[in-house]
Amino acid sequence: MISAIKTTDVLSDVSVFTGGKWREHSDIHIVGGIVTDIVPAAVRGSETRHVIPGFVNAHTHLQQSLMRGMAENTGLLEWLQLIGTETVRITPERAYLATVSAALELLRSGTTTVVEHMWPSPSSEVHQAVVRGLRDTGIRAVLGRGIADRADASRRWGFEPALLSPIDDVLDHVTELIELTAGSTISLALAVPNPRSISVQGLAATREYADSHDIPVMIHLLETSVDDVMCREHVGKGAVEFLDTAGFLWPRLLAVHCVELDGPGQELLSERGVAVAYNPVCNMRMGSGVAPVPAMLERGMNVGLGVDGAASNDTQDMFQAFRIGSYLQRVAHKRADIMGFAEMVDIACGGANGNLGLPTVKGGVTIGAPADLTVVRFDRDYATLPVRDAGAMILTAGSAAIVDSVLVDGEVVFRDGRSTRVDEDALTKELAGLDV
Template identity: 60%
Template sequence: MTTAPKNMTDAIIRDVTLYSGGQWLTGRDVVVSNGVVESIEKSTGTATPGSVDGSGAYLIPGFVNTHTHLQQSLMRGIAEGTPLLEWLLAVAEESVQITPERAYTATVAASLEALRSGTTTLVEHMWPHPSSEVHDAVIRALHDTGIRAVLGRGTADRADKTRKWGFDPRLMQPLGDVLAHTDQMMRDVAGSRIDVAVAVPNPRSLTPDGMSEVREFAQARDLTVSIHLLETQTDNTMCTEHAGMNAVDYLDSHGFLWDRVLAVHCVELDDRGQKVLAERGVGVSYNPVSNMRLGSGIAPVPSFLDAGIAVGLGVDGAASNDTQDMLETLRTGAYVQRAARGRADLFGFEAMIDIASGGANAALGLPARSGGISVGDPADLTMIRFERDFGCLPVRDPGASILTTGSRQIVDTVLVAGEVVLRDGHSTRVDEAELIRTLSAL
């Protein structure tokens, strides 16, 4: 399915308009060396062999999708219109049956879909699964597409087939084995574009002893821990019933909130919970399309930001979002907050591009990024050509056009670590025709 990987990390993007320092700069050459933006210079207008022609194009930072489930690209439309717990049980049945071959195909498909909407980094939250072969297939697929990834190894130690107070026992294994395998995964991806993390389904899935063991493991290795938190009130209801306290207090009382924790969703996070997360340095992944699709509600993102919580943007898995389209999520994430507060002056392009390209990077162990492209940044870049979709024309303001009319069609070229992994909207690494045949045959 893949062609030979390319290792080029040096490039020059010629005569492009780029977003940098919170403004659009025209006629610039962006020089990349060793996978990093080395300089931004006034364009000489001279093309050189191997350079990327940026004339008439717009360059923005690549998006960081702070939350997805890659295997769900084969589960689109599953249990549509059902409550969250019922939906989770349906997804679990598919997850039990996943094979390494299907995991590989799903990961390639989801990663290419993400790249096509300008995403250069995926934060993958794997569900717990006992098969090392499934994990190996996901790693191989990420390598083959060239995307950057923070790969969360699913982790749980409380079994409950109803998923109200625990996780599906068919997908679990002893916690010591899970953490040993996480160490093995770290060795397997060393030196690549993949970082390993720990992925906890929700506060109900770890016992107090499990929280302590996972925390010590992650902190000793400086790993991110991603955890679904308060997507609905179920976390609060179950934690109160079984532990006598709400979900945030349950986690905090066991020391499970620190600055490398990424809390996903937080739709029902109240003012007190926001204060606790801010004090502990916890980041939040905002998943607006998924939250609407499943009827979970609207995360109070303005309140998060006012409280000092770092917020990143997430697409979530294709079983609850249906696509991996960050441009759609960028627009929806802004619009739903405006609608909820009756204000059109919230979350313009400048605010949303910062959230989408670096809002939660500290929790993920990624370099800080704000205001667009800067010298010293990783060369994870997306080049936009509005003429690829006439529905985006004419362009009055490129930022406004990206936010309000941007579609996957306008993504022309994507670089990860300076390597062109998408050119003219197509992968430079993957045989897309073969991928389509494989997907169509499933």
């Protein structure tokens, strides 16, 4: 399924978004997978290509690419029960296919890094299959190994019992995964389902391990009011207060969703250096609401952009999340002058990178950062022509159709709408033949 690796050392005569503006007729130099310089083009031609940093999908569940359309038109708790039951069925073979198909969909839409929030699973073979799928596609990944210790089949206060393992076993497994992925474009993290699924002791063990191994942690937080209601019922505190008193708010934490995060909660997360993953399409599909992103940004919080899993979004299309992430805030605030291209690029290409241990990307393509780049050609889609403003066109009309090529670590992993590594025809045949 895997073909030869193809690398490049220069992108010649392109318009590159860098330093918060477009620089026309430029050459981007790449050495050892790093952007080393952006200089005037040595040779000018009929320039048609535009380059932006690759999107960083700050939150998804790759295995849910085999669960598209499930539990549609249901509330969060019912949805969680149904998806939990389906997740128990995951085999290594299905996990591999799900990972590859979701990663290719992300790459096709200009995404170079995926932050994967795996649900807890006792199967080391499933995790190995996910690692293999990520490696085979060439996408960069922060792989969050699921961790929880409250069993509750209802999912109201806890997690699907069949998916849980003792905390010590989970942490030993994370150590094995760190060794397995050493030297690759995959780094490890810990992924807590939500504040309801883990005890104070579990939080302490998770934080201690993360600190000692210098890895990030992610947790779903206040996607709806359920976290607050359940935490108050069981521990007499709201979700944010519960996490804070447990010492679980710090700069290596990524809080996912935060739709119901109020002003005091925003202030506290800001003080603690917590980043947020904004998932606009999922929040719309699930009827959760609109995350207060402008207020978070005004408080200096780091905010990244995610698509969430395909069971609550149904696509892994970052262009869709990029556009809707902007438009949703505009309609919520009744303002058209917010969340423009430059601000959305900072959010979508590096907003949460610092918390995740990824290199800083600010203002577009950044010298010294990995050559994780998306090359766009507007003439691939008449719906983006003529081009008056390249940034506005990418935000308002861009789609996977305009992606010419995608580089990860300097390697061309996607070109002309197809993977350079994976036999997509064979993959499609396997997916079509799955028993659902």
